Amino acid sequence: MTGPKRWNRARLEAYECGIEPTPQPVGGGRFPVKYYLTAMLFIVFDIEIIFLYPWAVAFDHLGLFGLVEMVLFIVTVLIAYAYVWRRGGLEWD
Template sequence: MFSVSNPEHYIPILLFLLVAIGFGAVSITVGRLIRPKNPYKEKDSPYECGVPPINDARERISVRYYVIAMLFLVFDVEVVFLYPWAVDFNRLGLFGLVEMMIFIFVLLVGYVYAWRKGALEWE
């Protein structure tokens, strides 16, 4: 029976914790000792696909960017539901076909709604 009052039950946990902390500390220390130390201006500057940075990296991004990203994720994740349906199409029969047509119709309505609202325009 396990009892909380016996400290010998906590020895494996303590050893595991010490090994984990020691491994991290040793890895960082060894890396700091053996890496080359020759900083220069080009090395310390941010890298943006080979193009020198023009302005501050903390500039404001349009909300449209996030809306388009969220719409992409919503439609992409919902399309993933088509794969299991296609795998079990023979077993599901007409009932599965009707349900999937309703699902695709709802996706199509959402897509048309987003299109008409201008959420897919990038200007």
């Protein structure tokens, strides 16, 4: 390394970036589990909705069987959504 060696408190910290570190909260700044559960719910519902695209593309080839299966799938998703909604899983506090 060439150049001046000016050591300060920020450079001596692990993973320094040249900015003075701010004090961490007592709990380590952790997020409540509710945030992670809400994020996982949105991911699950998004993945379930992704299944609608191949069905829409192949709708002509599936016929009545495909329609019945998709109606059952959508009803299952709506039941799960209603359950989560009634339990307060989508409320952002």
